[in-house]
Structures are given as C-alpha cells and as structure tokens.
Amino acid sequence: MKIAVFSTKSYDQEYFEKYNDAHQNNFSFYETALNSDTAKLTAGSDVVCVFVNDVVNKATIEVIAANGVKLIALRCAGYNNVDLEAAKSKGIKVARVPAYSPEAVAEHALALILTLNRKTHKAYNRVREGNFSLKNLIGFNLHKKTVGVIGTGQIGATFCKIIKGFGCNIIAYDIAENQELLELGVTYGSLEEVFKQSDILSLHCPLNKHTKHIVNKTSIAVMKEGVMIINTSRGALINTADAIEGLITKKIGYLGIDVYEQEENLFFEDLSEHIIQDEQILRLLSFPNVLITSHQAYFTKEAMDQITITTLENIKAFKDNTELINEVK
Numbered sequence: 161m162k163i164a165v166f167s168t169k170s171y172d173q174e175y176f177e178k179y180n181d182a183h184q185n186n187f188s189f190y191e192t193a194l195n196s197d198t199a200k201l202t203a204g205s206d207v208v209c210v211f212v213n214d215v216v217n218k219a220t221i222e223v224i225a226a227n228g229v230k231l232i233a234l235r236c237a238g239y240n241n242v243d244l245e246a247a248k249s250k251g252i253k254v255a256r257v258p259a260y261s262p263e264a265v266a267e268h269a270l271a272l273i274l275t276l277n278r279k280t281h282k283a284y285n286r287v288r289e290g291n292f293s294l295k296n297l298i299g300f301n302l303h304k305k306t307v308g309v310i311g312t313g314q315i316g317a318t319f320c321k322i323i324k325g326f327g328c329n330i331i332a333y334d335i336a337e338n339q340e341l342l343e344l345g346v347t348y349g350s351l352e353e354v355f356k357q358s359d360i361l362s363l364h365c366p367l368n369k370h371t372k373h374i375v376n377k378t379s380i381a382v383m384k385e386g387v388m389i390i391n392t393s394r395g396a397l398i399n400t401a402d403a404i405e406g407l408i409t410k411k412i413g414y415l416g417i418d419v420y421e422q423e424e425n426l427f428f429e430d431l432s433e434h435i436i437q438d439e440q441i442l443r444l445l446s447f448p449n450v451l452i453t454s455h456q457a458y459f460t461k462e463a464m465d466q467i468t469i470t471t472l473e474n475i476k477a478f479k480d481n482t483e484l485i486n487e488v489k
C-alpha cells in the first residue's frame with residue numbers, strides 16, 4: 161500500500177519503520193498537516209494516515225478522493241476532525257485506533273491533578289535555585305474529595321479506577337452508564353449534579369455537537385468555588401474565554417489542560433523563538449494556577465507501539481478486504 165503520512169514527527173516515522181517489516185508498506189512521510197492545500201501531496205496514494213490536528217474536511221476529502229485515496233487511517237481515537245459524511249459520499253473508508261492505552265491518558269490526567277495541587281513543578285524550580293521555602297506551595301488531600309468524571313468510556317473508566325485508589329468519591333456523567341464502575345462505587349448523576357458537586361472535574365467524553373463547550377459560563381457558574389478542571393480530551397470541550405473569566409474571578413481554582421481549542425496552530429511545534437499571536441493561550445499561561453501540556457497525554461512507549469500496530473492492522477484489513485473492525489461510520 162502507498163501511504164501518505166501527515167503531521168509526521170521523528171517518533172512517528174521511527175515507530176512505523178519499527179513495525180513495517182511484516183507489512184512492506186510504501187510510506188511517504190510529511191511533516192506538514194493535511195488540509196485542502198497540502199492534500200495534493202496524496203497523489204498516487206491509497207491511504208492517508210492522519211493525526212489529531214489534520215483538517216480532514218469536505219474540501220480536503222474532495223482532493224484526496226480525486227487523487228485515488230480510499231482509506232483515511234487515523235492514528236488516534238478521536239475523529240472529530242474528519243467529515244465522515246463527505247468521506248462516505250466519496251466512498252472513502254475511515255478507520256481509527258479506538259483504544260491504544262487508556263492508561264496513558266488517564267495517568268496523565270492524574271499527573272496534571274497532582275502537579276497543580278502539590279505544585280511539584282514550582283518546587284522543582286525553587287529547590288534548584290536554592291530556595292527551600294514552602295510559601296504558597298500548600299496543597300490539599302485528594303482523600304475524600306469528590307471527583308466528577310464526564311465520559312466513562314475507556315479512558316474515563318481507567319481514570320475512575322485510579323482516582324478511586326486515592327480514596328476519592330466519584331460522581332460521573334455519561335450517556336451510557338458503565339456497570340463495572342457502578343460496582344466499584346461510582347455514582348452517576350446529571351451533568352448539573354456533576355458540575356455542582358465536584359471538587360475536581362475531569363473531562364473524558366469525545367468532542368461532538370453535544371459536548372462542544374460543555375464547560376462554559378453557565379456550567380462554571382454552578383461549580384464549587386475553587387474547582388479544579390482537567391481536560392485531556394479535546395480542547396473545544398471548554399469555552400476558553402469563559403474559562404479565562406472563571407480564572408479571573410477565582411471561581412476556577414486550578415485548570416489543567418492537555419488540549420486547547422486552537423491547539424492546531426501551536427501544539428507539537430517548538431515555537432520558543434516565535435512571537436505567539438494567540439492571545440488566549442498567552443492569557444492562560446499568565447495564571448499561576450494553570451498547567452498546560454501540549455497534547456502529550458497519549459505519549460507513552462506502550463501507546464505508540466499500540467497506535468502503530470493497530471494502524472498497520474487497519475490498513476492491512478482494508479488491503480485484504482477483510483472486516484475493518486475499527487471503521488468509523
């Protein structure tokens with residue numbers, strides 16, 4: 161198969177090459193993201209392989225379809241960046257990696273919570289400069305706090321099990337309840353109950369028209385004073401302007417995000433020598449109680465192995481015309 165891989169970083173290429181012996185695919189690796197302008201690079205390719213910030217909209221799909229592409233192989237779980245209707249209308253199949261390592265993302269959510277709470281990032285810098293003061297480093301016990309979880313699929317459920325180990329009470333909201341979690345003592349409530357009761361709120365639902373800006377001015381208003389909000393799912397689950405307002409008024413006590421609404425222009429790149437034009441990220445970076453990581457929650461060795469193996473299996477199933485079990489319809 162001839163595969164055009166977009167948004168390639170050195171580690172993506174390394175992992176594809178590690179597992180390609182059994183497949184003998186012919187890869188073209190492109191650093192650029194896929195969009196309607198770069199779609200011309202797919203000429204002669206059977207498959208495009210894309211990641212979270214590639215723009216696979218109608219305009220892109222028209223170009224790749226004309227170039228003969230028959231499969232969009234996502235090397236991620238979320239597929240909010242793909243116009244599924246447009247792909248279907250052009251006879252292009254879409255496959256994803258539904259679960260590669262829920263532990264990777266759930267553990268990163270925990271890392272954001274612990275760092276924001278116990279301020280280890282600040283302590284690290286202080287101590288290295290000979291500042292052994294504890295001033296302003298005070299945290300709180302997670303034990304007996306109420307953690308709200310929105311979306312209890314693979315990642316949300318794994319997160320619930322981890323945080324349960326800290327002795328937290330868990331209240332969850334999902335459109336479908338998870339029986340295993342109910343047995344673990346997780347209670348389900350309405351979205352409003354979750355917003356109202358949570359000391360810490362962690363988002364693990366997909367981004368779609370129902371969940372876009374699920375954290376907004378109205379939902380923030382009902383939350384506890386000083387709530388901690390963690391988002392490792394998709395940036396647009398949070399209305400950034402409303403979150404900034406919540407931070408200014410101190411309604412939001414802590415914000416930990418691995419994803420950001422406008423991340424496609426920033427994340428995964430070294431912009432340290434550039435003048436960043438995005439006013440909202442600059443404002444977020446100015447708060448002492450905001451922690452931002454650039455979509456690295458998935459980034460563990462185990463997850464990279466599984467992403468690569470599943471992506472190559474998806475492509476093989478498509479090539480062999482066998483059941484494409486990870487097809488997104």
Ligand code: NAI
Nearest residue numbers: 238311312313314315334335364365366370392393457458
């Ligand atoms: P999943 O499909 O296993 O679980 C999603 C859960 O959300 C399901 O239980 C579903 O019923 C629920 N849900 C759907 N619509 C909802 C709604 N309107 N309100 C509340 N819950 C709703 O997906 P998984 O693997 O747990 O991943 C969750 C999300 O995490 C992905 O959609 C993706 O956006 C994000 N993600 C982020 C990564 C990162 O590196 N930061 C890596 C992998 C995934």
